Amino acid sequence: MHISDGVLPTSVAVGSYAVTIALMAWSIRKTRGDELPKVAVVTSSFFVASLIHVPLGPTSVHLLIPGLVGILLGNSAFVSIALGLLLQSLLFQFGGITAWGANSLMMGLPALSAGWIFELIKGRTLFRNVLAGAICGGFGVMLAGVILALLLFTSGEDFLGVAKIALIAHLPVIVIEAVISAFTVSFLYKVKPELLKTAFTAAS
């Protein structure tokens, strides 16, 4: 779901770079020092996750996990995803360098939203946490698809058409990520619940 070079108009690319850098600065400020090891591990997982392909007829789509990154990291999710995307663009050639700002927004904003929503609906019981994890995991990919359609709309594509195609093509990814997020949240809740405390509650 990464945008390549030359697809977006220059104004959109430059604007999204500016917004990304501003959000990165905000996210770095919100990151607490003792969370850095967790940030490193989650960023590495996000970086490698896109190598896992889900076959879809003749082609394949790949896992994205913005939802899970948002659930685990909260406010730090944006810098984690931006860094992961930058390295993916440089090393894997996934997405163009000029589109890094737009790609970061496309993955980072769903991550932040998933984190906030998880914080809102997670409750205290295991079941509610797991359910919230599943919903946020799937919602992250859906929002990423909608933002992709928005960005491509600025380059002249038909918004509804692209949104439909992106969401339908990533339906297996949405399901798989909901399941993965649910299992991860369930495991962490039982083994180390402190890891599920994002920057919101831990800071307050």
Next chain:
Amino acid sequence: MLTPDVVAQNSESAPSGQSPQKPGEAKTWSDNTCQSAQCEQIIAQLQQQKSLITRELAQIKREIALLRETLSEPGLQEVFAGIGYILGLVGIAFYVHCRKSGKDS
């Protein structure tokens, strides 16, 4: 369809209908026809070989495209490089944080 074989067949069947009037002339005429028939045969064979070679070249080009795609896939090196970068950058940030909190306390 007017293939070289059909043309060769037609040119071959033409002289059989003719009765040789004057031996000399008829002989050269049928000689030329036979030669042109042979030429047609050779041309037909060359074109057949050309189509075979074109097909094989297309196959090789497809294999090269597939190979190029396989080679450009991200390999284990890139994975380790990325993880190294991430751990390094976050490690530096962690170090700076520790020094700051060390100075404070």
